[in-house]
Amino acid sequence: MKLAEALALRADAARRVAQLRTRVVASARYQEGEAPAEDPASLLAEAGEVLGELEELIRRINRTNAATSVDGRSLTDALARRDVLRLRHALVTSAADAAAGEGQRGFRQLRSELKMIPALPVAELRRQADDLARQLREVDTLIQRTNWEVDLLD
Template sequence: MKVAAALRLKNDYALQLTALKQRIMSNLVVEEGSEPFESPKKLIILYHQVSQNYQDLVTRINLHNSSTKVEYPSYHDNFKSGHLMGDLFSNELSPDFTYTEKYIVQALVERESLKEEIRTFKAILDGSKVTRYSTRDILKVPVVDVQQLQKKIDTMAKFLRVLDSRIQEHNWLQDLKEI
């Protein structure tokens, strides 16, 4: 099974667990003399089976991600070496970029970190907008270089797109390892 298929199955298991929990909760109490629509005992057994499948699959995915490497241009590595130029809105990277081979789990952490940094810098950008409703209002000016901050956001977004593409490519091409 490919990693991408395993990730879809993991999501399916999570949705099944949520639905089963709801079905169990809906059948716990009935009017005296009535029977529940579904047997909570059977649903609990099914929930346990799906939960075990979910646990086994997540374990396999995590072991795979911590033992398999992917090559990608790390934003932080390239930031340190100053290789952040080029067209910010394409996924084409400069030949000067440093490519790093890291474990998938490291790439996933970097992807989440980049997403959070982008959200933070966008909030800073939004917070630095000049608001003046009339000429009588006191003029408030940003204390950060808005253009430079926007360029940083665009650069980080480019690296995020490339990193995400590399992770997705890996997930569609690699087989999930057996335990």
């Protein structure tokens, strides 16, 4: 099995656990004289099985990520790089938007109103955001390609 397939299975298992949790909570209590819509005990047992499968998938994925080398570093390092690039991009984009006054009134209705002046260089922040977005795309593409090339370790 390829790493990308295991990642898809992990996402499916996580969704399944969330669905089972919702169903357990909905069936955990019922009115006297009625029966619950579903048997919460069997739902809990099913969720336990899915969680066991999820744990095994996560272990194998983590082991594979740590052992796989991509551009001279581990896949785990590349994933950390991608996560931080996403955070940096969001930070710089938010700062540029705030400095540009996006989402706010961009003009004064009266001359007596105070004029808002950007405290940060919007154009430079936009350039930084574009560069971060490019770096993010490159790292993400590398990770995705690797995910489809690497076999999942046991």
